Amino acid sequence: DIQMTQSPSSLSASVGDRVTITCRASQGIRNDLGWYQQKPGKVPERLIYAASNLQSGVPSRFSGSGSGTEFTLTIGSLQPEDFATYYCLQYNSYPLTFGGGTKVEIK
């Protein structure tokens, strides 16, 4: 099984900050990776697919990069509505596996 190691597990940031979250795969997964945002009590929503493709309707301050084993999600300028938990998901092979999540909190 492919393990997804996501870091950090939590971070505190201010509105306007640039935020970067990383996921490392235990083996190469090409670009078969998605990023999801989950707000408290809400359903996860896809932000990024195929490592760097922005989901329709998602603000352009979100971006994804990486290939192989290392991936990043960047929020260019953190907004109040971005405080949430973020997860990566590898779909290169079954079983699909999520990262442990990164909780982004207000500083």
Added chain:
Amino acid sequence: EVQLVESGGGLVQPGRSLRLSCAASEFTFDDYAMHWVRQAPGKGLEWVSGISWNSGNIAYADSVKGRFTISRDNAKTSLYLQMNSLRAEDTALYYCVKDNGGNSGDLDSWGQGTLVTVSS
């Protein structure tokens, strides 16, 4: 807009069974793979099982293999999860999730979830 509505959750004793359903609409159901993903209270996301568009490919997480069975009825545009020998650690919110393709694993649309609580 894709609609996924889960049902069938509830309180069940350890060792008993439960069947979850997911009614899908507003997309061509039999063109897409479907999945179940769960989230234990206060925890992260865990993929449970997936089924390809024609039921030809099925996969399970190790944690549920041999106890859970995924199935679909394309005529009824519905997805199911038969859960047997339930354990306390199966307690979670179970989401029905649409794949972006026939069997890609790229999860693009989520239902609201149905809560399963396993407790005596």
